[in-house]
Amino acid sequence: MKSKHEPVLIALVFIGILLAMPIILPCMVVSDARRKRRLRRCARTTVCEECGQLLGDASIELSNLECQKSIEKLNIKPSRVNHRRVRQNDAICPNCKAEYRFVPKRSELLRVWECDVGTIIDHQRRDLPDSPTKRALRAAVLKTPQRYDSRWLLVYETSPKVLYDPKTGDYALLGLGGQVTEVGDVAGVVSTLEELA
Numbered sequence: 075m076k077s078k079h080e081p082v083l084i085a086l087v088f089i090g091i092l093l094a095m096p097i098i099l100p101c102m103v104v105s106d107a108r109r110k111r112r113l114r115r116c117a118r119t120t121v122c123e124e125c126g127q128l129l130g131d132a133s134i135e136l137s138n139l140e141c142q143k144s145i146e147k148l149n150i151k152p153s154r155v156n157h158r159r160v161r162q163n164d165a166i167c168p169n170c171k172a173e174y175r176f177v178p179k180r181s182e183l184l185r186v187w188e189c190d191v192g193t194i195i196d197h198q199r200r201d202l203p204d205s206p207t208k209r210a211l212r213a214a215v216l217k218t219p220q221r222y223d224s225r226w227l228l229v230y231e232t233s234p235k236v237l238y239d240p241k242t243g244d245y246a247l248l249g250l251g252g253q254v255t256e257v258g259d260v261a262g263v264v265s266t267l268e269e270l271a
């Protein structure tokens with residue numbers, strides 16, 4: 075049964091949202107400005123992994139330009155929402171055109187394909203037969219892979235930790251002393267972890 079107070083409640087919620095608008099909107103603008111400032115600061119200190127050149131302000135301008143071109147090509151309104159929708163990167167190396175995405179939580183610019191590594195390793199893990207080791211891997215997966223060195227990315231925070239090479243698709247285990255032992259594919263990770271257990 076519908077309450078007779080329902081229309082009053084809906085009206086109150088609506089008025090509440092309207093009243094909160096002057097607070098919500100400036101908050102959105104401030105957080106957007108803050109993100110941009112942090113991105114700029116990060117680009118000014120990040121060196122391109124491919125060519126070694128400092129990314130700098132020019133890398134952000136290149137990314138903005140590319141986003142603007144996509145908007146024009148798609149012939150859509152240049153609104154903030156649309157900008158966010160079409161944006162593929164936050165910085166592009168002015169020298170070699172390597173693309174980077176900003177990870178605000180860690181104030182870090184990561185290669186665009188590094189951001190996609192998570193999806194790739196998730197798919198590979200899902201294809202494995204169910205086992206306690208598979209479940210342990212799922213629980214220990216890093217949301218964004220972390221760079222370990224020029225070849226390896228840290229992808230699973232298991233013990234020992236698991237590394238992944240996005241160029242070759244190889245996996246390796248990281249010993250406590252820092253030694254890297256290659257184990258082949260994800261099935262190799264599982265069998266080696268089970269042997270060690």
Ligand SMILES: [Zn+2]
Nearest residue numbers: 122125167170
């Ligand atoms: Zn570069």
